[in-house]
Amino acid sequence: MADKKIRILLAKLGLDGHDRGIKIVARILRDAGMEVIYLGLRQTTGSIVAAAEEEDADAIGLSMHNAGHLTLGPKMVDAISGAGLDIPLVIGGIVPDEDVADLLSSGVTSVIGPGASAEEVVAIVNGAIATRERK
Amino acid sequence: MKSHGEPVHALFEKAFAGERRSIGQLLSVIEQGGDQADSVTEMAHTFTGKAHIVGITGAPGSGKSTLTGQLTRISSEAGWKTAVLAVDPSSPLTGGAILGDRIRMDDLAGEETFIRSMATRGHSGGLALAVPAAIRLFDAVGYDPVIIETVGVGQVEVDVAGTADTTVVVVTPGWGDAVQANKAGLLEVADIFVVNKADRPGAKDARRDLELMLDLGHISGLNDQNEFRPPIIMTNALHGEGTNEVWKNIKEHGEHLHSSGQLEQRQSNRIHLEITNRLNRVIGEVASSVLETKAGRELLKSVASREISPSEAAKQLAAKVLK
Incomplete structure (x- = not known):
């Protein structure tokens, strides 16, 4: 079998326009050999789910910089499972440490906080995908 | 995985x-x-053979994705179930890719459109095999038209877009002069030219250079078997200017292919190319394995020690494969 590439969807959900971070993450994941499907700004949970189906994504990554993660993170989780998909969701950006447990218990697979190194980003994404493989 | x-x-x-x-x-x-x-x-x-296959190609940054997005919107609003295959290059160093074409097709998420991003991936001939297979799947499950967007760089990319039923080549003002127009093999595959970003200086010059190139093709008889002279359409795809006309011309070209009988010729060319690519892969795998045999390694040594030439070694190996 030829090598199977990891395909990850990256998006900004809602009106948060801070996209410098997600562009850097896109580049980091590309350089780790992944295929990054970059959706950009102002996505909805519906547009992300539709894209994940069409692109057969192995993971979804959301970047959040406007304190909306506790609202939007669980909504994204619901949208993914509501569509009958089993795709890990990774949230990165400005997420305070005290919010991480809430996000994880709401069904977010992993959180990448501020200050993560490139190696950590890649390891967390790989780890998130691996949790689904084991199921 | x-x-x-x-x-x-x-x-x-x-x-x-x-x-x-x-x-x-x-x-x-x-x-x-x-x-x-x-x-x-x-x-x-x-189940295939029903979809109108449209190739859109051009230099990076010429506005292919934006144009593709506009055409997909126009097409689906007209009731066509439209599929898009957006091909982007993989990094030759890491094998990764950033597939960003969907950003330009943002408002299209809907039941009647399907957008798929595809990376070129490094392995030889992979794209040449994957693209026709993807088109075939879209066609079989009822998508029509199927739009393939590729960067017009590299023979395989030009081939996959250039062997569509209708090939749209996108250029921008300042892309080069008439000499470039005659050099570029990309332009020879065009059924429709789009001068995008036509609000920029030099748009008329770009149009004139393309007209000149088409005139010359006519004089030298290249266009004789194909009476369809590629139209040149000025667009500003970002603002949707001229894009309806591009769509209209794509449909007209499709009808021309039907009425002139050229559609069968195109389909047959495409199948020919696909079988050739598959044959090359099958034979290529056998050929590479022959090089790994004892006889192959000995021939390799003979070439390295200057006893025989690489072409002689290849001929001897081919004789082993083909016997």
Whole structure:
């Protein structure tokens, strides 16, 4: 079998326009050999789910910089499972440490906080995908 | 990696019934290549031949994705179930890719459109096999038109867009002069030219250079068997200016192919190319394995010690394969 590439969807959900971070993450994941499907700004949970189906994504990554993660993170989780998909969701950006447990218990697979190194980003994404493989 | 638990034929049945996710999964199977991909092709093949296949190609940054997005919107608003295959390059160093074409097709998420991003991936001929197979799947499950967007760099990319039923080549003002127009093999595959970003200085010059190139082609008799002179359309795709006219011309070209009988010729050319590519892969694999045999390694040594030439070694190995 030829090598199977990891395909990850990256998006900004809602009106948060801070996209410098997600562009850097896109580049980091590309350089780790992944295929990054970059959706950009102002996505909805519906547009992300539709894209994940069409692109057969192995993971979804959301970047959040406007304190909306506790609202939007669980909504994204619901949208993914509501569509009958089993795709890990990774949230990165400005997420305070005290919010991480809430996000994880709401069904977010992993959180990448501020200050993560490139190696950590890649390891967390790989780890998130691996949790689904084991199921 | 993710394993699609379901067998390919079960996925195909669901895809045929219109389930988006199964189509997405089958496209991954196709991209992987190998026996599974071949069986998708086998299942799909008999259901194909209905879709109008449109290639859109041009230099990076010329506005292909934006134009593709506009055309997809126009087409789906006109009631066509439109599929887009957006091909972007993989990094030759890491094998990764950033597939960003969807950003330009943002407002299209809907039941009647399907957008798939595809990376060129490094392995030789992979794209040349995966793209026709993906088109075939879209065609089989009822998408029409199928739009393939590729960067017009590299022979395979030009081939996959250039062997569409209708090929649209996008240029921008300042892309080069008439000499460049005559050099570029990309332009010879065009059925329709689009001068995008036509609000910029130099748009008229770009148009004039293309007209001149087409005139010269006419004089030298190149266009004789193809009476359809490619129209040149000025657009500002970002603002949707001129894009309706591009769509109209695509449809007209499709009708011209039908009425002139050229459609069969195009389809036959495309099948010819695809079989050639598959044949090259099958024979190439056998040929490479011969080089790894004892006889092959000895020939390699003989070449390294200057006893025989590489071409002589290749001939001797070919004789072993073909006997």
